[in-house]
Amino acid sequence: MVGFQKWRRSESAQGLFLISPTLGFALLLLAVPLIMVVALSFWTQDYLTLDRTFTTANYQTAWTEPMYQYLMARSLKISIFVTAVTVLVAYPVAYFISFHVVPKRKAMWIFLITIPFWTSYLMRIFLWKVILGYNGVINGTLTGFGIIDEPLSFILYNQNAVVITLAHAWIPFAILPIFVALERVDRSLIEAAEDLGDSGIRRFFRVTLPLSMPGVIAATIIVFIPTIGDYVTPRLVGGPNGLMISNMIELQFKKANNAPLGAALAISAMGIVTFFALVFLWMNRKYVRGPS
Amino acid sequence: MRGKIGFFKWFIGFFLLFLYGPAILLPVFAFNASSIVSFPLSGFTTEWFSVLLTNGTLHVAARNSLLIAVTTAIFSTLLAVLAARASTRFSFFGRRSIMGFVMLPMVLPEIIIGVSLLVVIIQMGFELSLWSITMGHILICTPFCIAILSSAFMNLDKSLEEASFDLGQTRWNTFWLVIFPLVMPGIVASLLIAFTISLDEFIIAFFLAGTEPTLPVYIWGQLRFPAKLPGLMALGTVLLLVSIGLLLIADFFRRRGIRKTGIENTGGFL
Numbered sequence: 339m340v341g342f343q344k345w346r347r348s349e350s351a352q353g354l355f356l357i358s359p360t361l362g363f364a365l366l367l368l369a370v371p372l373i374m375v376v377a378l379s380f381w382t383q384d385y386l387t388l389d390r391t392f393t394t395a396n397y398q399t400a401w402t403e404p405m406y407q408y409l410m411a412r413s414l415k416i417s418i419f420v421t422a423v424t425v426l427v428a429y430p431v432a433y434f435i436s437f438h439v440v441p442k443r444k445a446m447w448i449f450l451i452t453i454p455f456w457t458s459y460l461m462r463i464f465l466w467k468v469i470l471g472y473n474g475v476i477n478g479t480l481t482g483f484g485i486i487d488e489p490l491s492f493i494l495y496n497q498n499a500v501v502i503t504l505a506h507a508w509i510p511f512a513i514l515p516i517f518v519a520l521e522r523v524d525r526s527l528i529e530a531a532e533d534l535g536d537s538g539i540r541r542f543f544r545v546t547l548p549l550s551m552p553g554v555i556a557a558t559i560i561v562f563i564p565t566i567g568d569y570v571t572p573r574l575v576g577g578p579n580g581l582m583i584s585n586m587i588e589l590q591f592k593k594a595n596n597a598p599l600g601a602a603l604a605i606s607a608m609g610i611v612t613f614f615a616l617v618f619l620w621m622n623r624k625y626v627r628g629p630s
Numbered sequence: 631m632r633g634k635i636g637f638f639k640w641f642i643g644f645f646l647l648f649l650y651g652p653a654i655l656l657p658v659f660a661f662n663a664s665s666i667v668s669f670p671l672s673g674f675t676t677e678w679f680s681v682l683l684t685n686g687t688l689h690v691a692a693r694n695s696l697l698i699a700v701t702t703a704i705f706s707t708l709l710a711v712l713a714a715r716a717s718t719r720f721s722f723f724g725r726r727s728i729m730g731f732v733m734l735p736m737v738l739p740e741i742i743i744g745v746s747l748l749v750v751i752i753q754m755g756f757e758l759s760l761w762s763i764t765m766g767h768i769l770i771c772t773p774f775c776i777a778i779l780s781s782a783f784m785n786l787d788k789s790l791e792e793a794s795f796d797l798g799q800t801r802w803n804t805f806w807l808v809i810f811p812l813v814m815p816g817i818v819a820s821l822l823i824a825f826t827i828s829l830d831e832f833i834i835a836f837f838l839a840g841t842e843p844t845l846p847v848y849i850w851g852q853l854r855f856p857a858k859l860p861g862l863m864a865l866g867t868v869l870l871l872v873s874i875g876l877l878l879i880a881d882f883f884r885r886r887g888i889r890k891t892g893i894e895n896t897g898g899f900l
Contacts, residue, residue: 353720357728360713360772364732367769371746378749431645434638449881450646454653456873459830460849461866465652468659473668475655482669506648560737567739569833574853584741591745591837597752604745 379601386595396602406586406603413583414610416497417566420504424561425554427505428512432553433546435513436520448517455510460570466503467575470494495577503571508564512557519553520546551625559615566611583607656870660863667859678864688865691848694760695829698844702767702828703821709768710775710820711813717776718783729776736773743770744837751838758840766834771824778823778884782816815883822880826873845869 345351379396382389400406435447454462469475470493477489493499523546531541569584576582583603590600663673682688716722717729735743747766751758786809794804832846839847849865852858 349720350722353716353722353725356716356720357713357722357732360709360716360732361728363709363772364734364769367747367765368731368735368743371750372742374749374753375742375746378753427645430638430641434642438638451649453874453877454649456826456830456870456877457653457656458846458849458866458869458873460832460846460853461656461862461869462652464853464862465655468655468667469651475669478669506652509649563737564739567741569741569836570850584739587741587745588837591748597749600745601749604742608739608742 375601376605378598379605381598383596383598388598396599397606399599400602400606409581409583409586410603410607410610412497412581413566413607414614416500416504416580416582417562417611418614419497419501420508420565421558421562423501423505424508424512425516425557428509428516428557429554431509432513432516432520436517436523448514451513452510455507459507462507463503463571463574466499466506470499470502470575495575495580497576497580499575499577500571500580500582503575504565504568507571508561511560515556515560516550516553519550519556523549548625551622555619555622555625558618562618563611563615566607653870656863657867659860660867662860662863665857665860667856667863678860679868681861682864682868685861687843688845688848691843691845694842695845698760698764698767698835699825699828701764702771703825705764706768706771706775706824707779707817707820709772710779711817713772713776714779714783718780718786719788733773733776735770736777740770740831740833741837744834747834748837758838760840760842760844762838762840763835763844766838767828767831770831770834771827774827775820775824778820779813779816782813782819786812815886818883819880822876822883826876830869830873 380392380394382391382393382395400410431451435444435451439447467474471477472489472494476493477486480486481489493502527549528541528545531545536544566582567584568582569588572580572582572585584607587600587603587607590596590603594600658671659667660678661674661676662671663675663677664671713729713732717725743766747762747769748758751762756762790808790812791804794808795801799807830846831844832850835844835847836850843851849862852862
């Protein structure tokens, strides 16, 4: 009893007590639902009746049927492209803000970069359709000036359009962690490299880039994982060949009335993304634990 | 060296154009007199804004969204205050894994959250309603609120609290008289961020909406009809202004909080 009394007043107990509502909410609305999705993916549904006998049939369908294989591979490919484009564009921007903007203005620049992110999500994606589309801003202007006769087809309702639109949506999330990592880079180390005779490019690749890798890794993970689950972008700008796995998941849950297959597809997609993220982290394991 | 700076200027210029392209086009088309959303522009009109004022379905959707956003803001901030305080002030068993789990919705694709909540609601035999959407929104907003509030609580000087105890205040009084005023700006910022995220959230609302649409669900339904597009552009413009306004207020409070705790301003949101 005395021991319990003592434990109740300890830091550990106070902390756990304080966090219990938040944890309880997350257990109830995140852990339980996720477990139920996993369970559902091993059941079968015939029109409206649910058969609760354990089966891996849904996973067999999800992994062997060419249509699902194809959609999954395409989603993964698009996610990887989006992540690569986003991080490659974000790095120079973060570098510019960290190294070329006066310290007083840095907060303003970061704010400037986050503003477009607060445009209505749907409208933002739709406007990319307006920009890239058949009579869109780019093609309309170029044909209007007689620069091209036919609309540029490589940005027209296809996977490139999806990549551009998604990269635009995620760029602030990539810039911020890279910026934070670059801010932490000790400037005297770069000066030391300079004094020791390293050229600008060598300095960058031997000092600045390795030290900012934790930010690059964070940005990669933050962009890569949610991108595979995007639903709206493929629907609005992807055209018939740009659809992704989420569109199929939604179809299975709603119109096709096959929630178990939808669940199996969702779990498979998450599994694949997690696998790739872990491989990526493992490849960069020497940078994952930052200098702190 | 000059060449390098020149390259950077061009790069940043193109980047800003890319970044702001959609946001600039929104008001352009909202005030464009043509009912087709494309160039060339045909003249100035405020007609599309007046259409918004008389649209009953839109008003219902907007009211639903506001209701959800306010509830979400309050509850996710409450949950986040508890989590942020617990994780910054106390060290307890499994702190890192508990916090990691609570922050998980930040990186999970929203469609996974939408689908899993849908499964639970249907399996448990509940009806889809505004409440189901609100629950989903609290779940995804809480991590953002924790991120903001953690920095607010982390900047607190522990000695202030100890001084209050030494001067004979109870734990409860110390929280309300010392800690709360100091983290107040963080709380306001957290409320506003959660409100803004909830107001704009589509995927979860799309999966969990019963018969009552939220604003984004309404917009999604209208995007199919070309005739409705200019009106949507006007609506998008209004929403953009509201979001920016709220964010400026949130940022103001965040800065004030930083000044109060006496720490140098180092960056922006998120």
